[in-house]
Amino acid sequence: MPLSEADLRILGDTPITIESTAFPEVFLRMDGTGVPTNMAGGGTVNCNFQAGDKEKFKLRPQANGTFSIESIAFPNVFLRLVGSGVTSPTDGGGGLVNCQINANGGGHETFWFRRQANGNYSIESAGFPEVFLRMDGSGVNSSTAQGGGQVNFSSKPVEGPSRPSGSTWPTRRSTSPTRSFSSRTCGVGPRVPSTSKSSTTRPRRGRSARSSMTSSA
Template sequence: MPLSTADFAALGDTPITILSTAFPNVYLRLDGFGVTTSTDSGSGTVNCQYGVGTHEKYLLRAQPEGLFSFESATFPNVYLRADGTGVTVTGPGGGTVNCQYGAGPYEKYKLRAQADGSFSFELATFPNVYLRLVAHGVTAFAGSGSGIVNCQFNANGGGHEKFLLNVA
């Protein structure tokens, strides 16, 4: 059963998964191997995975002002990072989504609840820019992941911008 906003406070260090609503059994994947210091442009790899392995588990971390960050459960202190620079129109998406050591401004999200129990992740630093996942053809596990994860403008509740949060 998907998590709701009311469930967030009780999670603590319980790992969660981030499941696409548009692509069956496709999860957000974060590979933070070698990410041991903060860099201006981030590093590591964020993409998609069919099914859940070690790289598809996160710790939901509450931040000030009602924001949240996603820390990798496999790579301690490595967070989901989204830079929405230049994402100002709808289309195929843009910006950069990768990893960051520590949670700075590009690692914080407003979780926008949707009527179907899912969430859209608005980038806190880039108003009206949302995390986007496209996984056409992702139908089997791939060791290094596949698909596209980037940002989309004006896409609260969009087809590629909705995710279910579940206990791992």
């Protein structure tokens, strides 16, 4: 069953995965190797086919309704976004996505989870309003040690979502649809990740897209 906005806030240490809407079985991957302690961040954020340790995360709720996204494989290392210059939708996206240590609740490490009508979510930067997580899993057809594809951000409004309860909308808000946003949005939804990868080869993909945030106790 889909995870509600309330569910997201009580997951605690339950691992979740973040799967692309447009590229089924392609998951957000975070490698925090060598992340410096300075403000620039480091490491690698990209995609991988199916989910191993580097594709699992913990959601850390913040008092204002946002979340920080912590790596399971690299404790205390968080997803980081700098969306400077991302002011309009582009096919290739933009911005900088990497990792930051000791950054729970940091300005570049907090995100709104905007729920869609189908139960999935779009992930919006709290520091850069209307800038959304984007995953391009082109060519990611099998699980690899280094991952692949591209993870960045796109400035695109989303139709129909609501903020997590207790939070407020930013000043700028538009509900105008944009063509490529739904095909590049990283969404979350309700699938329990398996403990092992049953396959390392992509099955034939149809035109329908889905997105899921998966959790396992």
